[in-house]
Amino acid sequence: AQSVTQLDSHVSVSEGTPVLLRCNYSSSYSPSLFWYVQHPNKGLQLLLKYTSAATLVKGINGFEAEFKKSETSFHLTKPSAHMSDAAEYFCVVSDSGSTLGRLYFGRGTQLTVWP
């Protein structure tokens, strides 16, 4: 069965400091992994995706994530937080197994950025 665990429901950082949002997944097949961001009262926007190419994936707005198969992790990082990064972030897994077409969402991590 596929599942996603976002290890922190809330993360708070100061502007200019690094951001780490943690995600672990389980998948029976070769997974595709995604990070989405949701700003208040908005839809979801894709930040980045891993689809079995390079394990270090770069996304928009300076975010990147590293796929670590041995740790079943796909943590999201950014070297220096900006006020505009304050939002909710979702880790998502998809696989090529029997439930083709389904996406599995983590419960989200709310990022707060202090000035």
Place this chain on the structure above:
Amino acid sequence: NAGVTQTPKFQVLKTGQSMTLQCAQDMNHNSMYWYRQDPGMGLRLIYYSASEGTTDKGEVPNGYNVSRLNKREFSLRLESAAPSQTSVYFCASRLTLSKTEAFFGQGTRLTVV
């Protein structure tokens, strides 16, 4: 290119009323999804349609029905609304079944009183 369009954006219903949420995509995607978002629960899958002509239940299908009208459109119907269905509903679409990302609509905020 509009992407994924949901209507309406806001709706208030009385308990027992029915309504249909509409979703259309103009990206020629095969797969379409309906999710609900509740605080602290992330997004939960209600129904999905892997391709035109097929629909499948997700995690929380009770109280909902769907229709994949054609490749572009995927509607969600609440036959008899309940306060527990107060939520934000998102429609999404996806090109293929495995490695591609999903594109989301802007959401429908539904309140059932």
